[in-house]
Amino acid sequence: MDLYEHQGKELFARHGVNVSAGKVAYTPEEAEQAAKELGGQVVVKAQVLMGGRGKAGGIKLANDPAEAKAKAEDIIGLDIKGHVVRRLWIEDASDIDREYYFSINFDRTAKMPLLMLSTEGGMDIEEVAEKTPEKLATMHVDPVWGLRAFEARQLAFQANIDADVRNKVVAMMLQLYDAFVKEDAMLVEVNPLLITPDGEVKALDSKFSVDDNALFRHPYIAEMRDVQAQDPQEQMAHEKGVTYVKLDGEVGILGNGAGLVMSTLDVIQQAGGRPANFLDVGGGATAEEIVASLEIILSDDKVRSIFFNIFGGITRCTEVAQGIITALEQLDVQVPIVVRLDGTASEEGLKMLADANLSNVTVADTMLGAAAEAVALASGTTATV
Numbered sequence: 075m076d077l078y079e080h081q082g083k084e085l086f087a088r089h090g091v092n093v094s095a096g097k098v099a100y101t102p103e104e105a106e107q108a109a110k111e112l113g114g115q116v117v118v119k120a121q122v123l124m125g126g127r128g129k130a131g132g133i134k135l136a137n138d139p140a141e142a143k144a145k146a147e148d149i150i151g152l153d154i155k156g157h158v159v160r161r162l163w164i165e166d167a168s169d170i171d172r173e174y175y176f177s178i179n180f181d182r183t184a185k186m187p188l189l190m191l192s193t194e195g196g197m198d199i200e201e202v203a204e205k206t207p208e209k210l211a212t213m214h215v216d217p218v219w220g221l222r223a224f225e226a227r228q229l230a231f232q233a234n235i236d237a238d239v240r241n242k243v244v245a246m247m248l249q250l251y252d253a254f255v256k257e258d259a260m261l262v263e264v265n266p267l268l269i270t271p272d273g274e275v276k277a278l279d280s281k282f283s284v285d286d287n288a289l290f291r292h293p294y295i296a297e298m299r300d301v302q303a304q305d306p307q308e309q310m311a312h313e314k315g316v317t318y319v320k321l322d323g324e325v326g327i328l329g330n331g332a333g334l335v336m337s338t339l340d341v342i343q344q345a346g347g348r349p350a351n352f353l354d355v356g357g358g359a360t361a362e363e364i365v366a367s368l369e370i371i372l373s374d375d376k377v378r379s380i381f382f383n384i385f386g387g388i389t390r391c392t393e394v395a396q397g398i399i400t401a402l403e404q405l406d407v408q409v410p411i412v413v414r415l416d417g418t419a420s421e422e423g424l425k426m427l428a429d430a431n432l433s434n435v436t437v438a439d440t441m442l443g444a445a446a447e448a449v450a451l452a453s454g455t456t457a458t459v
């Protein structure tokens with residue numbers, strides 16, 4: 075789960091990292107009020123889960139509350155690479171002398187956190203990595219020992235961090251490592267890591283991503299999720315407790331068990347189609363869960379056909395059939411559905427479907443045959459397999 079800059083900074087502060095004082099605002103009036111309370115010059119910063127806000131016009135300095143209000147009016151509603159700005163962070167403006175870069179990333183291949191430090195901050199770090207790789211110092215940290223002070227110093231020397239601020243940068247790296255571990259982060263990035271003209275070291279920006287599987291240990295962070303910013307289908311799935319991943323094809327997929335759903339995606343591809351989603355109703359699905367899952371798939375208007383691929387183990391095919399019948403009674407389903415039912419109680423399930431005489435449901439015997447049918451229906455032709 076990705077956090078907004080202001081949320082990341084709140085976590086930073088809990089671990090002792092120096093950040094500017096600030097306030098959240100949702101309207102120009104709130105931005106004006108925040109600027110008044112903070113006093114002096116402020117920065118009005120768009121809060122979106124996307125970098126490059128500065129270049130997109132999402133970050134502006136304001137000298138007084140009236141100006142903060144005007145800048146807020148400009149920024150709210152701005153589309154930053156597909157993310158619409160609904161929330162602002164108003165913070166005390168900082169004077170900039172130097173901009174460094176620091177990040178901690180979880181390197182899955184090495185199974186260790188990877189630190190990256192550079193004096194070339196503020197800009198695209200990918201560009202630094204590509205054009206002047208010698209200016210990007212990197213170091214793996216053994217998670218058993220954690221980051222030790224001498225290692226952080228070594229990294230600072232490797233990156234040629236200026237001597238006047240070296241100790242403070244080292245201290246901040248240790249605090250950020252502490253935040254990374256204690257909050258179960260997958261990524262912590264500070265760009266720019268700011269050096270002010272009087273030698274103060276500050277995290278001027280924050281990218282903070284927390285491992286979804288650890289959120290149960292951090293209810294406070296889980297609460298930070300902005301449901302408005304989520305994809306509507308994924309939000310629905312989250313509420314209904316269904317495993318759902320949105321993809322960009324036309325054939326809606328529903329299966330039981332992750333392995334079966336994965337191979338269903340493959341056969342759709344094999345039949346020349348593109349899956350619209352991954353949806354796993356899990357073992358022992360009930361009719362209500364089937365209805366809820368169908369609702370999620372149908373709320374995606376790119377879906378042209380749906381492939382139900384069920385292998386009944388714990389799941390009884392009769393429950394699935396009942397779910398389909400109920401869903402078609404309750405929902406206005408225009409999209410054709412291809413069903414492949416096999417395993418526990420499949421004969422009874424298939425009989426239920428046949429008896430219900432549903433006009434837009436086709437039953438197929440094999441997985442590949444069903445996939446071909448679903449792909450053909452999605453493109454408005456007839457199956458060739």
Ligand code: GDP
Binds near residue numbers: 126166278
């Ligand atoms: P990003 O563009 O999404 O990475 O947003 P940042 O928070 O990193 O801000 C982008 C740039 O805006 C920074 O690199 C700074 O140059 C500038 N900036 C941000 N905050 C301040 C501030 O308090 N004072 C000044 N002078 N510039 C700022």
Ligand code: MN
Binds near residue numbers: 126265279
């Ligand atoms: Mn930044």
